[in-house]
Amino acid sequence: MTHRAGIFRVLLVVTAIATFAFLLAPIAALLLQVPMRDLPGLLRETAVTSALLVSLKTNVIANVIILAVGTPAAYLLALGRFRGRPALLTLLELPLVLPPAVAGIALLTAFGAFGLFGSALTNAGIFLPFTQAAVVIAVTFVAGPYYVRAAVSAFAALDRNQLDAARDLGASEGTVFRRIALPLAADGLRAGWALAFARGIGEFGATLLFAGSVARVTETLPLAVYAQLDVNLDSAVAVGILLLAISGGVLLVAKLPPLWSPTGSSTPVGGW
Amino acid sequence: MPRFRLPCALALTLLAVALAPVAASATTIYAASSLSKVVPTIAPGNRTNFAGSDTLAFQIEQGAPADVFLSAAPLYAQRLYAKGLCDTPNVFALNTLTFVTPASNPAGITRVQQLDKPGGYRLAVGGKNVPLGIYTRTLLGKLGLGRALQKNTVSQYQKATDVVSTVALGSAAAGFIYTTDWYANTSRLRAISVPASAQPLIRYEACVVRRSGADTAGAKTVISRLLSLSGRQALANAHFGLPPKS
Numbered sequence: 001m002t003h004r005a006g007i008f009r010v011l012l013v014v015t016a017i018a019t020f021a022f023l024l025a026p027i028a029a030l031l032l033q034v035p036m037r038d039l040p041g042l043l044r045e046t047a048v049t050s051a052l053l054v055s056l057k058t059n060v061i062a063n064v065i066i067l068a069v070g071t072p073a074a075y076l077l078a079l080g081r082f083r084g085r086p087a088l089l090t091l092l093e094l095p096l097v098l099p100p101a102v103a104g105i106a107l108l109t110a111f112g113a114f115g116l117f118g119s120a121l122t123n124a125g126i127f128l129p130f131t132q133a134a135v136v137i138a139v140t141f142v143a144g145p146y147y148v149r150a151a152v153s154a155f156a157a158l159d160r161n162q163l164d165a166a167r168d169l170g171a172s173e174g175t176v177f178r179r180i181a182l183p184l185a186a187d188g189l190r191a192g193w194a195l196a197f198a199r200g201i202g203e204f205g206a207t208l209l210f211a212g213s214v215a216r217v218t219e220t221l222p223l224a225v226y227a228q229l230d231v232n233l234d235s236a237v238a239v240g241i242l243l244l245a246i247s248g249g250v251l252l253v254a255k256l257p258p259l260w261s262p263t264g265s266s267t268p269v270g271g272w
Numbered sequence: 273m274p275r276f277r278l279p280c281a282l283a284l285t286l287l288a289v290a291l292a293p294v295a296a297s298a299t300t301i302y303a304a305s306s307l308s309k310v311v312p313t314i315a316p317g318n319r320t321n322f323a324g325s326d327t328l329a330f331q332i333e334q335g336a337p338a339d340v341f342l343s344a345a346p347l348y349a350q351r352l353y354a355k356g357l358c359d360t361p362n363v364f365a366l367n368t369l370t371f372v373t374p375a376s377n378p379a380g381i382t383r384v385q386q387l388d389k390p391g392g393y394r395l396a397v398g399g400k401n402v403p404l405g406i407y408t409r410t411l412l413g414k415l416g417l418g419r420a421l422q423k424n425t426v427s428q429y430q431k432a433t434d435v436v437s438t439v440a441l442g443s444a445a446a447g448f449i450y451t452t453d454w455y456a457n458t459s460r461l462r463a464i465s466v467p468a469s470a471q472p473l474i475r476y477e478a479c480v481v482r483r484s485g486a487d488t489a490g491a492k493t494v495i496s497r498l499l500s501l502s503g504r505q506a507l508a509n510a511h512f513g514l515p516p517k518s
Contacts, residue, residue, distance in 0.1 A: 105437075113378065113442030129443030130394050130427055208434065212396070212427030212443060226430055229330060231401050 027244065033237045042238035050216045051224035052242065058132055058220065059201050062139035066196055070148045071189065075177060077148075078155030079163075089152065095145045100205025103142055107210040111137065134211035135218050143200030150192020154185035194254035198247045299490030300337055302328040304344035304403070304476070306367070306432045306450045310510040311342065314503045315494045324402045324430045332357060338481045339491040342498075344432070344450075345403035349477035358479035364498045365476040366513030369404075369411050370454040372439055372447055372461040379445035384466055387412075387420040387446075396438040396447035397421065399428040404435065407472040408448040414470035436461075450474075455511040475515070 034042065042048070077089060098106060109115050111128050121128065128134040158181055166176045182189075204222040211218040213227065221243050228236040300319040303311050308322040321328065321338070329348035332338050333355070341358055343349040349361035373381050379393055387393065398404030405428065412420050427443075429435050432450055439447040440460040454463055478498055480491040497503045504514050 108441050108443065114374070114376075118442070129438075130425055208429070209437070210443075212438060213399075213429060214425060214427045217425075218427070227399055227401075227428065229327065233330075 030237060030240055030244070034234050034241070038234065039238050039241065042232075042235045043242060045235060047215070047219075047224060047228070048221075048235065048239055048242070051219050051221045051239070054132070054135070054216065054218065055201060055220040055222075058135040059139060059197070062136045062143065062200055063193070063197055065136070065140050066144045066147050066200075067193065070144060071151055071182075072177070074148050074151030075155050075181060078152045079158070079160070079181075092145055092148055092152075095141060096149070100142065100203070101209060104138065104206035104209025107134075107138060107141060107206060112210070129210065130212045130214050130218060132211075132217060135207055135220060138206040138210045139200040139203050142203050142206050143196040146199050147189075147192045147196035150195065151185070151189055154188025154192065155181060157188065158184055190254045194251050197250050201247055201250075202243060299339045299487045299494055301340045301342065301494060302332060302336070302338040302481075303340075303342035304328070304432070306344055306404075306452055307342055307476070308433070309456060310452075310506055310512070314497050314506045318490075318494065324404075324432070326402050327430065332481060335483070337483075337485075339487040340494045341479050341481055343403075343477050343479075344474070345406065346475055346477050347403070347406075349479045352481070353479060356482060358481050361477035361479040362495060362499065363475045363515045364478050364495070364503075365507050366515060367474040367476065368451045368471045368513070369407055369448050369466065369474070370451045371464045371466050372449055372454055373445060373464060374439055374442045375460050375462050376442075377462050378442065381446050381464060384415060384417070384464060387417055387424060390423045392424040393445040394443070395421070395424045395426045396435045396444035397426055397428055398432060398435060398448070399430050402430050402432075403474075404432045404448070404450065407474055410472040411448065411466065411470050414472075415467070452511045476512070 077085065077092075095103065108129070110117060111121065111134075112118055113122065113127065113129065128137065162184070163176050163180055166180050167173075171179065202222055203220070204226070207218065207220055208223060213219045213223045219227070221239055225236050225239045225243070228239060298318045299315070300321070301311060301315065302321045302323075304325045305322045308320075311320060311322075321331075321336075323331075325343040325345055325348045328336075328338070328341060329343070329352055332341060332352060341349060341352060342364075343361070344367075346361065346363075349358065352358040353361055371384050373379065381393065387395070397408050398406070400406070400409065409418075409421070412418055427438065429438065432453060435444075435447045436449050436453045436457055438444045439449070440457055446464075449461075454461060478495045480486075480488055480495065482488075498507075504517075508514060
């Protein structure tokens, strides 16, 4: 017995160490590639600062859309009682399995000049490719499902009795959502949002194909890394570190003790 | 204690077997993406990696397991040669640029000089550091259109094939692509003539990659096939130009 338990414990420790070593070694190597004191200079290049602005602007807009539309939609999908709910949930996961370049082609075949809605959009005077709106669409399309999926799980895990109790006390559906469901699901929602944000800020393939790489308009940080690779490896690495810092910062914020959740309970990203 | 050594040793052995590189049976060809159609016909049965020549050169510099490097510009093959990473490069094909619009030409572009109009068109071009982009800038310079990339809305791509799809799918009103790519996409693209005198000299160079464990013999076979009569025929069929016979 004790031997078997010992073997199992060794296995656990070995796999944990292997996991950390494998996932963190490339990140450590990236950080060691460029001397830290050279970073500010490399990041001050105008190509980098303009790409940073494009990335921040488009991702903020995309994340607002994802949260504002995704949260109520996930609430309905999680708690609504209607036919075909499992099928709908599966359909929502389809964009997750698309390789980014295919996602870009899919967006073009829908919203591109010759796409499904191309002539309708053109008639309305809207041309999406090569615009920041296209970057926002690409990021929303690729990152959104991560949030919605997590939000559905978070809402589905709620204790329906608590929601019903609030209703019995006369709370409207809107109040139940806002005052009970949102705070209780907050940890799960933040965890899902952090993942979606990290996916969106690093988006490359769909953006390149759908939005193009126009300097100061659609050239995001990941596109800038790729374009910088052969000009200057150091500056490409510096942009990579910047992306890492932004994503790491967001993950940290998502892990901070919840300020507006009454439970303080934890989820994968909610903290240990 | 000895009892858990066995499972651990087994697990490690399995891991080592799983991670061991697959035995090399084919030659690994790193080729410019504009060669993606023709290389498999000339040297079938080999592993291929198609990307921008700059990306490929960078990967080889980082120790990628390439045996042959087929570059869309002398610059990258010569850079590897200078660093001792490949043998003397050979010119094996020539190319030209074609100015294209989508087949339906929604912007109504008929002459390359229209790019001189301020505020003009959405253009797709190669990035300023990849061969296609460098050639495009040379061509525009010779046409006296050096400012065209500032006057139009320009999206830049690291891969020649991305420029082709961007124009073919109508995201860009026009773009500059390799003539060979134009011949491969005539149903979706329309070519607009460019004075021959403005064409840059586009030479493709092949070299045998030098690294420990490289399949040098296989690499030499691939290159001799490229330079052979049948190789030249296949390149000509794919609308590449040919260098004088060496």
